[in-house]
Amino acid sequence: MSRHHIPTVRALSTIARLASPPRIEDTGPVAARFIYSLRLIAVHERAGRDPVPELALRLGSVEIAARTLALSQTITATWPENIHVSRFCCGLLTHDEATIGALIDAVCARSRTGFEHAIEGFVRPERMYRLWDAGIALVEAEHRRA
Numbered sequence: 001m002s003r004h005h006i007p008t009v010r011a012l013s014t015i016a017r018l019a020s021p022p023r024i025e026d027t028g029p030v031a032a033r034f035i036y037s038l039r040l041i042a043v044h045e046r047a048g049r050d051p052v053p054e055l056a057l058r059l060g061s062v063e064i065a066a067r068t069l070a071l072s073q074t075i076t077a078t079w080p081e082n083i084h085v086s087r088f089c090c091g092l093l094t095h096d097e098a099t100i101g102a103l104i105d106a107v108c109a110r111s112r113t114g115f116e117h118a119i120e121g122f123v124r125p126e127r128m129y130r131l132w133d134a135g136i137a138l139v140e141a142e143h144r145r146a
Helices: 007-018 029-047 054-057 062-078 095-108 112-119 123-143
Strands: none
Touching: 029 054, 029 062, 029 095, 029 123, 054 062, 062 123, 095 112, 095 123, 112 123
C-alpha cells in the first residue's frame, strides 16, 4: 500500500522561502553596509591585504571601519563554522549573511530579544554577549557619523 506524504501549507511555505534566497535590500542600511563590508574583508583576506584603508574610504570613517572589522572578527570567533559570503556584486544573501543581517537589524532596533531570536540555536548562549557588544559598538559609530 502506497503512502504518499502530503506536505502541509506551513511546510510548503518554508520550502518556498528557502528556495528563494533573501536579498540584501531586505536588510536595514547598517546591516547592508556591514554585509558588503564583510564581503570586502573576505576579498582582502584572500589577497593577504589589510582591509581597513578601503573600508574607511567606502564607509567614510576610520572608526566605522575599525568597528566593522572588530565585529567581523567577533563573528568569525563565535560562529560555529566558516562564514559563507556572496560575491561583492551579488544582491542575494547567503544563509550566513541573512542571519548576520537579522542580528544587526535587531541591534539597530535595540531589540535584545530579536537579536537572540536571530541566532538562537546557532550560536552558543555564552557567546552571544560578545556579538551584541560588538554590534552595539558598530551601530553607535554609524549613528555618530550620521
